[in-house]
Amino acid sequence: MRQVKAGTLERVPAMARLISELNSDSAHHVGYCGTEEEEIEHSIQEEFGEYELDHYVTLLYEQEQLIGLLLLDADEEEGQAELWGPFIIKGDWGEWQTAADQLWAASLAKLSPSIQKIAGFYHIHNHHAFAWMETKQAVKQGQHTILKLEELSGQQLVIDQIDNQKLKIVDIGEIMSSSSELPIPAELDAILSSFYSLHNECFPSTYYDSGVILSRLAEDNRLFICLYANELAGYVYLEGSREFREGQIEYIAVRPDRRGHRIGLYLLHHALQHLFGSIKVKEVSLCVNNNNPAAISLYHKAGFHTASELQYISLHR
Template sequence: MKELAGKCTGCCKDLYCRDGFFEGEIDEGTAFCFPCSNQLRSDFTEEEIGLFIARLNKNPAQHTGYCGTEEMEVTDTLLNDFSDLSFKNSFAVLKEDGKIIAALGADWDMEAASGELWGPFSLKDGEEWQEDAGRLWRFLKHKINHNGTWHGFYNEQNQQAINWISLQGAVHKSKEVILRVIPEEIKPGKQMEVEEFTAPYTEKFKSLHTSAFPAGYFSSDEILRRQNNHNRLFVVQENQRLAGYVYVEASPAHGEGSIEFITVNPNFRGQGVGEALLKRAAAFLFQEMNVKEISICVNAGNEAAIHLYKKVGFSEKHRLSFYKL
């Protein structure tokens, strides 16, 4: 006797009970067919995922936002700075002959109840890519098992991922531009005194940061706490007022630096403050931290900022679409 018992959470195929025997497995109250159950329990390491993502993320048609393109960098992030949940519960993979053929992860933030999606990545194309993505998505939601929001940054050439996340009901929030510069591309320009942040600037900095970035991913207090030998905050003061600041982070082990936040007080714009801050940030990152490349991300609609960055020597590397689900 054969009776329909439900559907597999992974592949959505029908599951049956045959002569009283359930042709599937139950994982934490959720039903899976045997093949999906085996995939769900696949073993994998940070090193395996790091190699797989780095290889695919070099291709603009597979590129996902901020995952990285170098194996060592991606693996280091997965080992040391990824997700508030366990690594195994923050990634879902598909394997064939013991090798990863598709992966999807989420850098889950428990406090914010949100996850930044890493992927989907798959060696397949077209409908098969979408099938893998759907299966991984259902696996990942089952593993994370927390309510919240999801977001992803996808290269504009990664149409497979953009189509996939749109089908999940995600809303397109913005377009971002990633610009990068190497030491020899920095152009000479206007000089201005730029100081390292000190405690007397605290309240002025907090006020300017909150005004410029009311929904920034780091609050002013978080930036102040993150300061160390590699992460620095620089300011320009004019007439006892804070004219602007730049906050940078360096990863010397990976040869990379980033300008996380930069803003100029509206009363001091057009006076070379932004250019001076960028030059000081570049000098710190290139000369003191010995990084090989600096990146900065800006909203695609902020043409004035993009013009400034290009004036200093930055060039456009990627355009990303930001989606929220």
């Protein structure tokens, strides 16, 4: 007999084991949940408190064995949620769909009415998820490529000047920290204003807006801005984990009128030097929309390899 239960802190280790097992197989892989059990457990504990576990995590048991789960990483203010799952150990399509429908019905029953958009990222080989999402009238959106780099490749020619003017890298977090009790200097205020504009232009509907990026700055989360003639030419935002020895390049962008001068490569090189050199990561990953082949080419030239391809799917309640 099957039984639906809510997530609890005590059940997180079992959840992490199941996600790790399934996410290691491309036929069951879901989005950005990871494959390492310890890291998945850490992510769940970071993202979901007791309230969120009870309201946004649904588990399915069969004879006291956990056979499936569905997590909704919800943002009630934004009115949207990201699907983590369904993760189901049943391989037969009919059984898989039945279990997924049970999880879905139970999840929607306790989901806040403010959540109207639900989206998910699925490996292109996760055919069960695609077929199931179609039954929910979900729509395929853009496709994304996940790239990874395990070590810095050999020395590359990185241009650090344009028209005999030296490029300069500014660590925004360091500057803001050192002047936290002082008014923001006019120069920094102008740089931040340019950063806001460029980020909104390049990533208009993204998961971190410019304000969130600034709020997340810490020892291992860095925003490096490239200056040319004392004006913003581009930026890169990265996040690192010393505990798990991994890093992510979340955003990198160059001002339209400064493109074509290898500034993107200069920013990427600086970010990688920081991640591999200062944080001592073993792996760096990033995500690129497949509509941006120039960026994918840039990362391949820097030594990145394609790890997986994900399809973005969304639906409205």
